[in-house]
Structures are given as structure tokens and as C-alpha cells.
Amino acid sequence: MATAAKSDATRRDFLYIATGAVGAVAAASAVWPLIDQMNPDASTLALASIEFDLSPIEVGQMVTIKWRGLPVFVRNRTEAEVESAKTVPLDELRDPETDEARTKSGHENWLIMLASCTHLGCIPTANAGDYTVVSSNGNQGGWFCPCHGSHYDTAGRIRKGPAPKNLVVPPYAFLSDTTVQIG
Amino acid sequence: MALTHNSEKYDPKNPALKWFNDRLPLLSFGKEHFVDFPTPKNLNYWWTFGMILALCLGVQIVTGIILAMHFTPHVDLAFNSVEHIRRDVNWGRIIQGTHAVGASMFFFAVYVHIFRGLFYGSYKAPREVLWMLGVIIFLLMMATAFMGYVLPWGQMSFWAATVITNIFAAIPLVGEPILQWLRGGFAVDNATLNRFFSLHYLLPFVIAAVVMLHIWALHIPGNGNPTGVEPKDSHDTVPFTPYATIKDLFAVSVFLIPFAWFVFFAPDILGHPDNYIMANSQVTPPHIVPEWYFLPFYAILRAIDFNILFIDSKLGGVIFFAGSILILFFLPWLDVSKVRSGSFRPMFRIFFWVFVLDFLLLMYLGAQPAEGIYVTLAKVATAYYFLHFLVILPVVSRIETPKPLPTSISEAVLAKPA
Numbered sequence: 016m017a018t019a020a021k022s023d024a025t026r027r028d029f030l031y032i033a034t035g036a037v038g039a040v041a042a043a044s045a046v047w048p049l050i051d052q053m054n055p056d057a058s059t060l061a062l063a064s065i066e067f068d069l070s071p072i073e074v075g076q077m078v079t080i081k082w083r084g085l086p087v088f089v090r091n092r093t094e095a096e097v098e099s100a101k102t103v104p105l106d107e108l109r110d111p112e113t114d115e116a117r118t119k120s121g122h123e124n125w126l127i128m129l130a131s132c133t134h135l136g137c138i139p140t141a142n143a144g145d146y147t148v149v150s151s152n153g154n155q156g157g158w159f160c161p162c163h164g165s166h167y168d169t170a171g172r173i174r175k176g177p178a179p180k181n182l183v184v185p186p187y188a189f190l191s192d193t194t195v196q197i198g
Numbered sequence: 199m200a201l202t203h204n205s206e207k208y209d210p211k212n213p214a215l216k217w218f219n220d221r222l223p224l225l226s227f228g229k230e231h232f233v234d235f236p237t238p239k240n241l242n243y244w245w246t247f248g249m250i251l252a253l254c255l256g257v258q259i260v261t262g263i264i265l266a267m268h269f270t271p272h273v274d275l276a277f278n279s280v281e282h283i284r285r286d287v288n289w290g291r292i293i294q295g296t297h298a299v300g301a302s303m304f305f306f307a308v309y310v311h312i313f314r315g316l317f318y319g320s321y322k323a324p325r326e327v328l329w330m331l332g333v334i335i336f337l338l339m340m341a342t343a344f345m346g347y348v349l350p351w352g353q354m355s356f357w358a359a360t361v362i363t364n365i366f367a368a369i370p371l372v373g374e375p376i377l378q379w380l381r382g383g384f385a386v387d388n389a390t391l392n393r394f395f396s397l398h399y400l401l402p403f404v405i406a407a408v409v410m411l412h413i414w415a416l417h418i419p420g421n422g423n424p425t426g427v428e429p430k431d432s433h434d435t436v437p438f439t440p441y442a443t444i445k446d447l448f449a450v451s452v453f454l455i456p457f458a459w460f461v462f463f464a465p466d467i468l469g470h471p472d473n474y475i476m477a478n479s480q481v482t483p484p485h486i487v488p489e490w491y492f493l494p495f496y497a498i499l500r501a502i503d504f505n506i507l508f509i510d511s512k513l514g515g516v517i518f519f520a521g522s523i524l525i526l527f528f529l530p531w532l533d534v535s536k537v538r539s540g541s542f543r544p545m546f547r548i549f550f551w552v553f554v555l556d557f558l559l560l561m562y563l564g565a566q567p568a569e570g571i572y573v574t575l576a577k578v579a580t581a582y583y584f585l586h587f588l589v590i591l592p593v594v595s596r597i598e599t600p601k602p603l604p605t606s607i608s609e610a611v612l613a614k615p616a
Binding site: 050053054055056059079081083084085086109133134135136137138140161162163164165176177178179180 | 357360361362363364365367378379380381382383384385387389393479480481482483484485486500502503505510511512513515567568569573
């Protein structure tokens with residue numbers, strides 16, 4: 016009796032569980048497109064790479080360009096800015112990175128990075144904050160995020176405030192001395 | 199407990215109604231829960247905010263459905279379509295103003311409702327699930343209000359969307375994919391605006407559903423009351439209608455006076471001038487401030503500007519930000535006092551008011567620039583916020599000697615000097 020009941024139950028249970036399992040897999044596969052449709056679409060992904068001409072940007076100037084919908088800082092740094100960035104001891108940094116690692120060799124004056132504070136994504140204000148180089152021509156370099164008070168130095172490295180990381184350097188390459196490709 | 203006054207089963211005399219009620223007892227259900235329902239007779243005006251909140255939800259849904267008839271969820275058109283509503287659409291100025299001001303009034307009422315619950319121990323057994331459903335409603339309200347604020351596509355809309363979605367990027371490993379999934383792109387853009395419109399339309403109905411569960415959970419034990427002593431017999435209660443309904447209606451009328459004043463005379467005073475500049479992804483306004491009702495939590499978010507062990511400052515801020523609300527779920531087990539009402543808890547009531555001041559201080563600090571003394575004060579106020587729940591309430595509820603409780607609601611009511 017007990018054996019019969021047990022074997023019956025096992026067979027039924029197997030069918031119930033197998034049916035339920037197939038149903039669960041089917042439901043999950045049906046739901047996936049409904050979730051994945053929210054990911055960046057083909058037209059957004061198509062904007063992944065741009066070329067940019069650097070020649071109009073004078074020393075000490077910065078422009079903000081758009082890449083994948085995000086603003087990107089392109090700064091032609093003064094010698095004082097580069098000097099200030101290179102002399103910082105690495106153990107003073109929250110996210111240690113040398114100035115050389117954030118620029119391309121032979122083009123150290125060019126600083127290219129996402130204009131998006133690594134805290135919550137506001138655009139930092141240039142030539143501001145506690146790590147700007149004060150000169151007779153006014154403040155040079157350094158960034159301050161007005162949203163939550165993060166200070167970045169002349170290499171865009173986080174020095175003070177809530178942001179955890181340095182401003183992100185996107186993948187880019189110099190195609191010639193005056194042209195870069197970002198992305 | 200025989201609490202009901204007219205507890206005999208409702209039986210419609212009209213044959214057609216009787217026929218219907220026998221098949222779907224909607225009429226007896228309505229009479230039981232909205233007419234006869236026994237309500238403590240000592241409820242004060244702090245208890246009218248439940249009805250005020252129901253009104254607020256109704257106003258937001260009705261005005262929102264109307265606004266959706268005239269609004270265009272597209273990055274090039276959204277900003278102008280809101281201006282179109284305010285200038286061209288018949289009565290649009292009033293309807294849009296009511297919806298925008300209504301959000302603020304809704305949050306004002308919900309804060310009163312929550313603090314009433316905190317003072318009178320409304321979260322204590324057997325009302326823990328009722329309380330937790332309330333916290334869920336509050337979270338849903340915050341999500342709905344945030345997404346609604348993005349729709350006019352002004353500068354504050356855009357940067358609020360950027361900053362708040364960025365919170366999810368703090369999640370380790372999966373943060374960045376989740377961020378792109380939420381935004382539908384690498385930055386906040388048209389895809390983001392469209393989905394926020396869709397979800398902003400959906401969530402109020404989810405709120406309405408949870409409100410029904412909230413009321414269901416309320417109708418199991420019945421209302422709490424200012425003494426915290428449960429009703430013992432029908433002398434302690436009055437029927438919901440007319441006693442509570444008419445009192446609620448009066449409170450609603452008073453509530454509508456400032457509401458109407460804002461709508462008619464100062465519909466923008468609670469907002470920010472920057473939101474009348476169309477969204478620009480290349481320029482962050484110099485001073486980003488959320489709407490007033492998010493300020494305390496915003497102050498907590500940005501108070502954490504230092505790493506905590508292996509947790510970086512960004513994730514730390516998000517943990518404290520989320521924790522400041524999620525901690526409410528655990529409140530029924532943090533405060534172990536058997537006495538519900540703060541009126542009979544001499545130590546608790548002092549700390550309650552200090553906590554109210556701390557909350558208001560955080561609200562003030564959230565609107566100030568993130569520099570100097572404000573940063574220090576925000577850290578102190580944030581620490582106190584968590585101390586209140588994690589240390590003060592558990593300790594106070596164990597060491598304080600409560601005042602003697604009245605034996606019944608009737609005794610408490612009759613003992614009051616005339």
C-alpha cells in the first residue's frame with residue numbers, strides 16, 4: 016500500500032514538476048525580450064566612434080564635444096597644469112593614476128575625458144576647485160562639480176569630495192598631430 | 199469583540215438591489231467597511247490625513263490623465279508641450295498647476311501621516327504589515343514623483359534624471375549595465391523620457407492597488423488612536439459614517455485652502471526657475487537641488503563623501519540613502535516598548551521631537567551648497583538620523599518607565615477636563 020502510493024506519487028510528481036519547469040523556462044524566455052528592449056537600441060549604439068580636429072584649440076582652452084550622447088572635455092593644458100599634475104605624489108590620490116597614464120605620450124598637453132562626474136554624473140565646472148593652478152591669467156585647469164562638491168586636479172583626478180574615481184578617459188587615438196578619434 | 203453598532207447583516211429592501219447583493223455582496227461590503235466600521239471615538243485631526251492622502255492620489259490621477267492628453271513625450275517637444283498646456287489648452291494653466299502643486303501637497307500630507315504614525319506607535323503589533331505597506335506606498339510615491347518631474351524636460355528635469363539614474367551605477371559589477379538599461383542609452387535621452395512617461399502613467403495605479411491592501415490591513419485590527427489603548431467595546435467607538443467621514447471631509451476642506459492658494463497664486467513657487475530652461479545635456483546648472491520633499495534624503499546621499507573600508511564614497515552614499523527609508527521596515531522590531539502612544543512615553547516623546555528637528559535640519563541642508571559647514575552639519579544630522587532608529591529607540595524602549603495608561607478610550611475621553 017505504502018509502496019504503491021509512493022510509486023504513484025513519484026510518477027505524478029515527475030509529470031507535474033516537469034510540466035511546471037518547462038512552463039517556467041517558457042515564461043522566462045518570453046519575458047526576456049520585454050526586459051531587453053529597454054537596453055540601448057541600434058541607433059544609439061551606431062554613434063560609438065567620432066573624429067575630432069584639435070587645431071583650433073589654443074593652449075589653455077577647452078572645448079566640450081558630444082560622444083555617444085555624453086559630453087567630453089578636450090583640454091589643451093598649459094605647461095603649469097601639466098607640471099602641477101606630474102608633481103603630485105601618488106599616495107595622495109584616492110584613485111592613484113599617473114598623469115602619463117591619463118594622456119598619450121608626445122601629446123601630454125591634451126587631456127581628453129568624459130565630462131561626467133564619477134559621483135552622480137553632473138558636468139564639472141572647469142578652471143575651478145581647490146586644485147586649479149592660480150596664475151596671473153586667472154585659474155587654469157582643475158574641475159569642481161557643483162552638484163555635490165567633488166574637486167578634480169589638472170589631470171582630472173579626484174582629490175576631494177564624494178566622487179570615488181578619476182574622470183574617465185575614453186578610448187581614443189591620435190590619427191595625426193591634430194586629429195583624434197574617440198571611441 | 200463586538201464592536202460594531204449596526205452589526206446585523208445588511209439586507210437591501212429593494213428587490214433589484216437584493217438580487218444583485220445576493221450574487222455580489224458589494225452593498226453589504228460597502229456598508230460594513232465604509233459606514234458601520236467601528237472607529238475609535240477619540241481620533242484627533244492627525245488621523246484625517248489618511249483621507250486627505252486618498253484625495254491627493256485621486257487628484258493626481260485625474261489631472262494626470264488629462265495632462266497626458268496634451269503632453270508629447272519627445273526630447274524636442276516635451277518642454278514646449280508643457281508650455282502649450284499652460285498657455286493654450288482650455289483650463290490647462292489650472293490643471294497643470296494642480297498636478298504640479300498636488301505633488302507637493304501629497305508629500306506634505308504623507309509626511310504628516312508618517313510622523314503621526316511614528317509618534318503614536320502605529321507601526322506596533324498587530325499593525326506591522328499595515329505600516330510596511332505604507333512604506334512601500336511611500337517608495338512608490340517617490341519613484342512616481344521623480345519620473346513625473348523629468349517629463350517637462352527642463353534643466354532640473356534632465357539633471358535630476360542623470361543624477362538619480364546614476365545612483366544605480368554605484369551597484370558593484372552590474373551597476374553600469376543596469377544604468378544603460380534604465381536609460382536606454384549611454385546618457386539620459388529620448389528613450390529615457392519615453393519610458394519615464396510610460397511608467398509615470400502606470401505607477402499611480404500600482405499605488406492605488408497597494409493603498410487598497412493598506413486599507414485592508416487597517417480594517418483587520420481597526421484604527422489605532424491617540425491613547426494607544428485598543429477599543430474594548432462599542433462605547434469606545436463610533437461608526438465610520440458619519441462621524442469619521444464628515445470630520446475627514448472638513449479636514450480635506452481646510453487642506454484644500456493652501457492647496458488652492460498655491461495653484462491660483464503661486465503655482466511655481468515650490469519649483470525651481472532652472473526648470474524653465476529647456477534640458478541641455480552639455481550644461482549642468484550651477485546648483486542642482488531636488489524638489490523640497492526629497493531634500494532630507496538628498497542631504498543623506500551627499501553627506502557620505504568618504505570611503506568606508508572597501509565601500510567607496512559613492513556606494514556608501516547610496517547605501518545610506520536607501521537605508522534611511524528601508525530602516526522604516528524594521529521599525530516595529532527596533533522599538534520594543536509595549537506602550538504605543540508617545541503621549542505616555544516621557545523619554546520617547548523628547549527624542550521624537552529631536553528626530554523631527556533632525557529631519558527638518560536635513561531638509562534645510564539638502565538645499566544648501568555642498569561645502570564648508572553645511573557638509574559637516576549634514577554628516578552630524580545623518581549620523582543622528584540612524585542613531586535614532588538603531589540606538590535611541592531600542593535603548594529608550596527598554597529603559598523608560600511609561601506613564602499609567604487609561605483603562606479604556608471612554609475613560610480617557612471622560613477624564614479630560616471640560
